[in-house]
Amino acid sequence: MGTLKITVIGAGVIGLSCAYELTDVGHEVTVVDAGAVGAGGSAGNAGWVTPFLSTPRAAPGAVRDAVRSFTSAEGPARMRPHAEPGFATWVFQFLRASSKARSEQATASLQAFSRRAIRHFDSLAERGVGFDQYTAGLAVVFKQPHNLDHYAQLLARIRSLGYDGEVSVHRGSDAADFDPAIRRDMAGVMHLESERHVRPETLTDGLAKAILAGGGQIVEHERVVRLASSGRGRWTVVTADGRAIPCDQVVVAAGYPSRALLRPLGVTVPLEAAKGTSMTARGEGTVPSHPLKLYENMVACSPFGKTVRLSGTFDLGRRDSTLDRKRLDMVVRQGLGYLQDWRPTDIDIEWAGHRPTSVDDLPVIGPAPGHEGLYLATGHGTLGITLGPLTGALAAQEIAHRQHQPCLDPFRLTRFANRTKRRV
Ligand SMILES: Cc1cc2nc3c(=O)[nH]c(=O)nc-3n(C[C@H](O)[C@H](O)[C@H](O)COP(=O)(O)OP(=O)(O)OC[C@H]3O[C@@H](n4cnc5c(N)ncnc54)[C@H](O)[C@@H]3O)c2cc1C
Numbered sequence: 001m002g003t004l005k006i007t008v009i010g011a012g013v014i015g016l017s018c019a020y021e022l023t024d025v026g027h028e029v030t031v032v033d034a035g036a037v038g039a040g041g042s043a044g045n046a047g048w049v050t051p052f053l054s055t056p057r058a059a060p061g062a063v064r065d066a067v068r069s070f071t072s073a074e075g076p077a078r079m080r081p082h083a084e085p086g087f088a089t090w091v092f093q094f095l096r097a098s099s100k101a102r103s104e105q106a107t108a109s110l111q112a113f114s115r116r117a118i119r120h121f122d123s124l125a126e127r128g129v130g131f132d133q134y135t136a137g138l139a140v141v142f143k144q145p146h147n148l149d150h151y152a153q154l155l156a157r158i159r160s161l162g163y164d165g166e167v168s169v170h171r172g173s174d175a176a177d178f179d180p181a182i183r184r185d186m187a188g189v190m191h192l193e194s195e196r197h198v199r200p201e202t203l204t205d206g207l208a209k210a211i212l213a214g215g216g217q218i219v220e221h222e223r224v225v226r227l228a229s230s231g232r233g234r235w236t237v238v239t240a241d242g243r244a245i246p247c248d249q250v251v252v253a254a255g256y257p258s259r260a261l262l263r264p265l266g267v268t269v270p271l272e273a274a275k276g277t278s279m280t281a282r283g284e285g286t287v288p289s290h291p292l293k294l295y296e297n298m299v300a301c302s303p304f305g306k307t308v309r310l311s312g313t314f315d316l317g318r319r320d321s322t323l324d325r326k327r328l329d330m331v332v333r334q335g336l337g338y339l340q341d342w343r344p345t346d347i348d349i350e351w352a353g354h355r356p357t358s359v360d361d362l363p364v365i366g367p368a369p370g371h372e373g374l375y376l377a378t379g380h381g382t383l384g385i386t387l388g389p390l391t392g393a394l395a396a397q398e399i400a401h402r403q404h405q406p407c408l409d410p411f412r413l414t415r416f417a418n419r420t421k422r423r424v
Contacts, residue, residue, distance in 0.1 A: 001402065003027055005247040007237045009224050009261065011035075012042040013200065013384050014377050015253030016207035017392025018399075020129070022251075023214035025400050030245055031211065032237065034223035038204025040255050042384060044278040044351030046300035046311045047203075048291060049121060049196040049386050050138055052158055052165060054114035056106045056361035057314075057382065058097035074330055076298035080317040086259075087317060090272045093359035093416075106360055109410035111161040113387070116407070118196060120389035124206075131198055131206040132304060138195035139179060139290040141338050145171075145187040147295055155190070165194030176340065181288035183340050197291045199304045200385055219243070224254070227265060233373035249399055252368075253377040256319070256356040262376075267368050270416055271379055273354040275318035277328045278311030280304075280351070281344035288342070297334035308342060310335035314382075316357070323352045357381045359416070365391055366398070366412040375399055376413060 004027045008019040011033035023029045033039075065077070081087060097103070121133060142148040148171070155167060170178040171188040178189055208218060222239040227250055229235055237245040252258050256273040287308060292301040299312040312331040315324075328350060336343065358364055358379035368374040377395050380387050394405045 001400070004249050004400070006030070006249040006251065006399070007032060007235070007245050007247040008251040008253060009237065010040075010253035010255060010258075011037040011204070011208065011218060011220070012040045012253065012255055013038070013204055013207075013388035014380060014391055015251065016204055016211065017388045018251050018253055018377050018395045019211050019216055020207045020214070021392045021396030022400055023211050023216040024127070025396060027400060029211065029216040030219060030247070031216065032219045032222055032224055032239060032245070034221070036220050037208045037218060038201055041353040041355055042200055042204050044280065044309070044311065044349060044353055045200050045276065045385060046278070046291070046302045046309065047197045047200040047385055048138055048300065048302070049118060049198060050192070051111070051114040051117055051386070052138070052163060052192045052195060054110045054383055054386060055158075056103060056110060058094055058106065058359070058361045059103040060098060060100045062098040063095060074334070076312055077314040078316065080315060082317050082319070086270065087272065090270055090359055093270060097360035102360065106362055106410075108161055110362060111158065111163060113390070113407055113410070114383070115162060117386050117390045118194070120393055121196065121198070123393070124389055127210075129206045129210045131202040133196060133198045134291070135196050136290045137191055137193040138197065138293060140190045140192070140293040140295055141175065141182055142187045142189070142295045143338070144296065148188045148190065151190055151295070165192055167192055179288055179290050179292075181286040181339055181342055182292070183338055186338065191290070197302055198385065203385070203388075224261060227261065227374070229371065229373075235373055249373045249375065251375045251377055251395065251399070255378060256354055258356065258376065258378040262368070265368075265371060265374070267371065267374075267413070268416070269364055269376065269378065269413065270359040271356050271364075272316060273319045274357045274381070275315040275352060275354050276311060276313050277324060277331060277352045278309050278349070279328060279332050279344065279347060280307060280309040280349040282307055282346040282348065283342055283344040285339070285341035285343055288339070292338065294335055294338045297337070299331055299335040301335055301339070307348065308344070314355070319354070321352055323350055355381050355384070363387060363391065363411045364413055365395060365408050369414060
């Protein structure tokens with residue numbers, strides 16, 4: 001196949017990963033973003049690369065947990081219903097996808113997929129993409145002993161799906177010996193030794209630099225407003241500034257706004273925004289030597305050298321990007337409740353961003369049926385960092401080499417249409 005002109009919409013971790021892989025095999029790639037590179041959901045997140053935690057939120061108990069959390073002032077998850085088209089349908093479909101049978105199938109697909117994720121971080125590093133990566137694993141910290149026991153059941157379930165990472169458990173005071181930054185009175189820690197974390201801003205920055213070095217272009221601060229097909233796989237991507245970019249292939253990786261961008265083409269992608277928030281600071285006291293999942297409060301603590309990021313909240317339907325002070329303060333307060341003596345002194349970044357979340361909480365990757373030259377890569381929910389480089393590599397195989405990747409089949413857009421047909 002000759003050189004393709006490819007436009008990638010979205011300079012988050014997903015769009016940049018696709019663009020990098022396509023540039024790497026010699027195509028002419030232009031990335032267009034409404035904002036700055038990596039400034040969307042890919043910026044202030046926890047940065048965990050976590051095959052173990054690759055399980056969909058659409059699962060039995062999701063409704064019970066949601067009701068409990070939504071009705072508690074301090075709950076990690078909230079729902080903000082809005083009048084935009086499709087929200088009520090999205091919630092209904094999410095509840096349907098939470099059945100035991102569907103969630104088990106989705107978990108198995110996601111686990112099989114994410115098992116390949118880590119090697120793609122090595123592949124990026126081997127090809128000279130620069131980013132900050134840490135290999136201390138991921139430690140889940142529990143206040144309550146019964147939650148640690150419950151998690152051991154999850155471990156058994158994930159193991160039965162093929163997860164073979166090293167895992168160790170440290171109970172009682174052993175937890176603080178394991179990582180002195182953890183408070184002495186915690187019930188225990190489960191250390192997932194094979195997981196990793198990255199500083200996500202360095203990953204998007206490293207990918208962007210590699211794209212430019214490989215001859216690709218990046219257009220920032222230009223919102224794409226229209227995708228026009230002129231037939232036979234030829235497209236024109238039109239921005240709000242009036243720029244028209246002709247191309248042979250479009251990759252839509254615009255996070256949850258992908259939904260609105262694709263709607264005029266008759267392509268329905270059931271995505272919703274789940275807003276999160278974080279604080280990144282230097283401080284005094286003992287910095288954790290591992291990233292910590294602070295189980296009861298669903299807060300993430302990610303050390304990046306001497307800097308610590310506390311992140312959390314899953315506010316469904318909150319599409320605005322404003323910082324919610326109360327929510328951020330809650331995340332910080334709850335996070336510090338697990339730490340022995342680390343306290344922030346120099347706050348560097350306070351952030352809010354969105355997880356693009358599909359109704360079954362699985363990514364949406366693959367060609368848009370009936371639209372030659374249009375490819376989707378979005379909906380990675382809580383796992384965009386984990387799955388970004390893998391998604392980019394496989395999407396490039398399908399686009400550049402026309403090589404169907406069977407491991408992407410559970411993530412095709414057609415799964416939603418098939419379900420609708422079956423119901424009728
Ligand atoms: C608090 C929090 C913690 C998280 N922690 C982790 C974690 O530890 N591990 C993990 O794997 N994942 C994590 N995630 C999830 C991860 O951040 C997301 O899945 C990922 O960033 C999504 O990447 P994306 O490229 O799809 O979207 P984005 O990064 O949002 O990129 C989409 C881009 O598209 C652009 N765009 C939108 N519309 C248009 C348009 N019309 N024209 C042009 N450009 C447009 C936007 O400006 C944006 O830059 C977390 C998320 C949150 C909120």
